[in-house]
Amino acid sequence: METIGAKISKVRKQKGMSQEVLSDLAKINLRTLQRIEKEENEPRGNTLQQICEALKINIEELIDYREKEDKTYLIFFHLSIISNIIIPLGNIILPLILWLNKRDSIIEVNNQGKNILNFQILFSLFNNLILIIGVVGKIQHLYILSYFILIYFLLLLFNISYSIYVANRIKKNDIINFYPNPIKFLRQTK
Incomplete structure (x- = not known):
């Protein structure tokens, strides 16, 4: 360059x-x-x-202000959610780092990043609440609540599977906001 x-x-x-x-x-x-x-x-x-x-x-x-297209980065960006398996809240931390690093230089990273982070923050709050209810149920010997631990892991598996599905869709040039965002922690810009 x-x-x-x-x-x-x-x-x-x-x-x-x-x-x-x-x-x-x-x-x-x-x-x-x-x-x-x-x-x-x-x-x-x-x-x-x-x-x-x-x-x-x-x-x-002299100065190139334009954003560049990098589909590989977007795929990796969506797959970064899987880091939640190894790092607690990795589904927020790694995408946040990737978003902050390239949001102004790669097309769609800003938009996709806000979409991912809004969903993952809400997902983590909800899923960790389910885990806490399940652990408390297990400690209190309330076996109906201990099923919440199973629900936690099923939702975690769904989140990981869905991120792989989204990465495959992006690989096929289908770039849309894939995640629902009922609560917007980061505002989308038009």
């Missing part, structure tokens, strides 16, 4: 400008421009705007 400094140097050379000419036109220090092109500094704000104006290009030509 080409850096901003390399792109500036390339455009400057294409336009037949020396570093001195560009620094004069952009009204920035020559040493600053040299550091930018050597990738020792990254131009920001006013400096970046002045360089772009001097080169007569748009900022977007």
Whole structure:
């Protein structure tokens, strides 16, 4: 991936400008421009705007703001729910980390992440409540409540199976919000 400094140097050379000419036109220090092109500094704000104006290009030509498509990341994202088998609340922790890491750089990660996290938070609250009722029932010798432990594991198995199903649907290019979200902990943006 080409850096901003390399792109500036390339455009400057294409336009037949020396570093001195560009620094004069952009009204920035020559040493600053040299550091930018050597990738020792990254131009920001006013400096970046002045360089772009001097080169007569748009900022977007230097900085790629677009999100990229990565279906493999989305598949892995949905499969990260399975980490709940090894890590308590892993169905929330790992997707949260993956969502925070790539929500602005990969298409659909922000939307899918909010959908997954909203469901998994509610699922974990509900399923752990079922487990607590089952454990209390077992301790109190209330055998009807001890079946809640079985229900807990069946729901856990369903959650894991469903995440595998969703990953397969995404592999076939079917990207929708798969999880119901009756309570929105993270708001979806349109």
